[in-house]
Amino acid sequence: MGLIGNALYYSFHPMELRAIIQWKVWHNPPHERNEKNETENQKICFKFLDKTSRSFSAVIKELHPELLIPICIFYLVLRGLDTIEDDTSIPLATKEPLLRDFKDILTQDGWTFTGNRPEEKDRELLVQFNHVITEFMNMKPEYQAIIKDITEKMGNGMADYAIKAENDDASVKTKKEYDLYCFYVAGLVGEGLTRLFVEAGFGNPALLKRPNLHKSMGLFLQKTNIIRDVREDFDDNRRFWPQEIWSNHVDNFEDLFKPEHLDAALNCSSEMVLNALEHAEECLFYLAGMREQSVFNFCAIPQSMAIATMELCFRNPDIFKRNIKITKGDACDLMHKSTQNLSVLCDTFRQYTRKIHKKNTPKDPNFLKISIVCGQIEKFIETIFPTQSADAANRKVSGEATAAELQRKREEDENKKDVYFMMALMGVIVVVVASIMIFAAWMMGARFDLAFKEITSGNFRPPVKSQLEHPEL
Amino acid sequence: MSAKRRTLELGNVLVVGGCGFLGWHIVDHLLNFPSETDPSYALPKPVGDARFEYPTLGSRYPDYHSTVSVVDLRTTNNRLPGAKYYDGDITSVDSMLEVFRAVKPDLVIHTASPSMIEGNKPLLHKVNVEGTRTLLEVAGGEHGDWGGKCKAFVYTSSSSVVHDTQSDLKNVNEEWPYIRGPAQKEYYSETKADAEELVLKYNKKSPNEMLTAAIRPAGIHGEKDTTVTHKILEHGSQASDRVLRMQLGENDNLFDFTYVGNVAYGHLLAAHRLLASYDLVAAGKGGPLDYERVDGEAFNITNDSPVYFWDVTRAMWALINRVVEPEQVWALPEGLLETVGGIAETVMGLFGKTPRLTARTVRYSCMTRYYSTEKAKRRLAYLPVVPLDEGIARAVGYIVAQKQADAGKKTL
Structure with missing residues (x-):
């Protein structure tokens, strides 16, 4: 959209323009990165952060100084790992040991990698990976240990997946496999971040005793992406929707993209949304354990974006045709609402839950199940922020004020x-x-x-x- | 679904009102589901329709060990094999003593009540309050020895005892007060509250120190349901497309519906805990701690899945192939409808009739009304075993199949 297009669009969507302006004008970052005190090496790392991540870099840079570098480095390490895994030009014999030993590479001063194909978009990060390693070695040993542990688990998970893809069909069959896949690509990140938050004193230590909570945080985000990107993934010859779900609706996965199977495809996508929404409650529960504003923002923004994206994808035929995104205005509005407190975030969740419920149709075989999961989210919000109390009810009966x-x-x-x-x-x-x-x-x-x-x-x-x-x- | 099923020992059980809707299901549980194992007692259900396929109840609920007797006003209908049936009237001491002498129960489960719709005030009071008092006193041994000692008494109360049938209720627990007197618009609820109070106060007060508890179900439905499901389906099958699309209110109101089997299960869990407490005290080992006590307590039993009110009705209609799509819905604002309903009531009231749309039905379909089951989960280890969507399908399937059978009979 050019300038005129934008002007036209926003003149019909003034609320969105308002949200954008509000965010730009009024958003007050809890912490701001102080570039003056940064070393040259740190600056290079932040440059890579900007290059490799579109959505995360802004929120990372507003993190509390204590966790700013560790989380930035954590992100770059995982991005490096991802760049090796994604590259289909690297033979398995080279790829497997690289993935499995990546945790040791983190302490090999000066390590770099030039084996990526030229078109790999984050190739440069690995070419200059020595900067990341330098910064990693400068961190507190506690943080190093956490990042190393997650890198090991994820590297092994990726290696296993790569072997499976080479030897037989790597498509996701059961819902359990689907959860496991999402756990490796996103749930583990959740575990690492949670451990970092708790180590820094910014998260309730009880979060470590409930691993299903941070697992849900990761799974909710990953599943949203998988639902939204179904077309793009399909065009790239990747399919993450589990057979256990799509086979309830169509005979072949390809049928989802054929206009004559649209009704079945929509029912299939709503079963995927149902499967993802089951994590929403635990995400809110997790966020209640955040003890520092910047960490809360960091976790809450992707979650609210996820539920809004889920609402956008729910019973939307466009997901089978092209990549769809929430509008910039909505994104700003969501960022604004995700950087206040849990209560405001819960209101946002409730608002989108109801929007999903309003689109739910009885011709869908999972109609009532979706209604139930929406009700559960609302009920959970009511339990953390009750609007009624037995005391008040008792006083009403006894007439006391x-x-x-x-x-x-x-x-x-x-x-x-x-x-x-x-x-x-x-x-x-x-x-x-x-x-x-x-x-x-x-x-x-x-x-x-x-x-x-x-x-x-x-x-x-x-x-x-x-x-x-x-x-x- | 646990791989290994629990066993519940319940001894000699007397189910009062065991030929009623809930009572029948309690008896079916106690006898380990003859409705599933004995084809001549099978519940009708549509065949060859995947929407009405579900796992058996027997594989999910506990294995019950008990001897079952039933007393009801009339016991000709709704019988199950393996239980003994007695005709009796709970408002008569003599009639009850006779049954107790014959059964000598360890446990009484009292489900008898006139339905909210058919009951007139004197009848509601007589059965719910006086009948419950009589039954308690007979079971407690106050009207003389009947040859045994009843250890436990479980009463079917109602979640409506804390509701004025007007206000919204959100995640309400058992600490909410009874609503009685002028604030209580529904006399049925008032009598249920009075009776529940009688039952709970009677805990350990009788000569035989019988323990008591009350179960408060909300929005009960399931096979053999003749009220909620029946009415919704009646509207669903008779109304025109246009009328079916009408929706009272915004449909953001969450409402509790509970599958009857889960309600039966709640009763039996409570009964099991009461018997265990009784035996502990009798063996001189002391009673349960306060925070785990079941005796003298009331428990909300729901499916723990509140859903938007109109979604349940539409799910039921969809099962009889009347689909209302969200974009077809015509949402009428509550404020307007209450006025319309009020006027309709007044005008038609002059001719001695009640309109379909009353101010009360409007409020009822627009109100939020759901309860917390935390207490039952914690103290009774209760879980809604049958999920809501299955419960709805079971309730609808029963009526659909019954209608098909009736139609078959007519053509023969």
Whole structure:
């Protein structure tokens, strides 16, 4: 869209423009990166962060200084790993040991890799990976250990997957396999981040005892991407939708993209959304464990974007035709709402949950199941932010008033008093002004005595001028 | 679904009202589902339709060990093989004593109540309040020895005891107060509250120190349901497309519906805990701790899946192939409808009739009404075994198949 196109679009979508302006003008980052104190090497790492990630770089850069470098490096390490895995030009014999040993590479000073094909988009990161390694070695040993551990788990997971892809069919069969795949690509990141948050004192340590919570955080995001990108992945010859789900609706995966199977495809996509929405409750639960604003923002923004994307994809035939995205205005609005507190975020979740529910159709075999999962999200929000209480109900029955009600009553009484006072004041002003006017009129010779006499005898109108009766000709 | 099923020992059980809707299901549970194992007692269900295929109940609910007797006003209908049936009237001491002498129960499950719709005020009071009192006193041994000692008494209350049938209820637990007197617009709920209070206060008070508990189901449905499901399907099959598309309110209101089998399960879990507590105390090992106590307590039992009110009705209609798509819905604002309903009621009231649309039905379909089952989950280890969507399919399937069978009979 050019400038004119944009102008036209936003003149019909003023709310979106408003959200964008609000975000640009009013968003106050909890922390800002201080470039002056950064080393040359750190600056290079941030440059790579900007290059490799579109969505994450902004939120990472607003993180608390304690975690700014560790999370930036964590991201770059995983991106490096990903760049090796994605490259189909690297033979398995080279790829497998690289993936499995990547954790040791992190401590090999000066390691770089030039084996990627030229068209690999993040090739340069590995060519200059020595900068990442330098920064990794400068970090606290506790953070190093966490990142190393996750790198090992993920590297092994990727290697296993690569072997499976080489030897037989790597398509995802069961829902369990689907969850496992999502766990390797996203759930593990969630684990690493959670451990970093807790280590830094920014997350409730109880989060570590409930691994299903951070697992859900990762799975919710990954599943959203998989639903949204179905067409793009299909064109790249990748399919992540599990057979256990699509086979309920179509005979062949390709049928999802054929117009004659649209109804089945939509039902299939809604079963995918249902499967993803089952994580939403645990995501909110997880976010309740965040103890620092920048970390909360960092986690909440992708989650709210995910539920909005889910709403956009739900029963939308376009997902089978092209890549769809939430609008920039909506994105700004979501970012604004994700950088306040859990209560505002929950309202956003509820709002999108209801939008999904409103699109749910009884002809879908999972109609009621989707309604149930939406209800569950709403009920969960009610449990963390209750709007009713047994105490209030008991007091209502016993007729007692609460402190808050008493306070309200007092305020109402005060307001009433204020209103009466204002009315009295107005009355006084009217009387004073009227007296001054009457006095002025009298000084100028007004004959109130005559006027009064006329009125008492019933003549409310001034006498008609006689000259009108005898017009001069 | 657990691989290994639990066993619940319940001893000699008397199910009061065991030929009613819920009572029948409790008996079916206690007898380990003759409705599934004995073809001559099988419930009708549509064949060859995948929407009505579901796993058996027997494979998911516990294995019950018990001797089952039933007392009801009339026991000719809704019988199951393996239970003994007695005709009796809970409002009569003599009638109850006779049954107790014959059965000598360890456990009484009291489900008898006139339905909310058919019951007139004197009848509701007589059966729900006086009948429950009589039954308690007979079971407790106050009207003389009947040759045994009843250890436990479980009462079917109603989640409506804390509801004025007007306000919204969100995730309400058992600490909410009873609504009675002028605030209670539904006399049925008032009598259920009175009876529940009687039952809970009677805990450990009788000569035989019988333990008591109450179960409060919400929006109960399932096979043999003659109220909720029946009414929704009646509208669904008779209304024109245009009428079917009408929706009262915004449909953002969450509502609890509970499958009858889960309600039966809740009763039996509570009964099992009461019996265990009784035996502990009798063996001199002391009672349960306060936070795990079941005796003298009431429990909400729901499917723990509140859903948007109109979604349930539309899901039911879809099962009889009347689909209302979201874009076809014509949502009528509640405020307007309440006025219309009110006027309709007044005008038609002059002719002694009740309109289909009343202010009360409008509010009922626009209100939020769901409960917390945390207490039952914690203290009874309750879980809604049959999910809501299956429960709805079971309820609808039963009526659909029954209608088909009736139609078959007519053509013969």
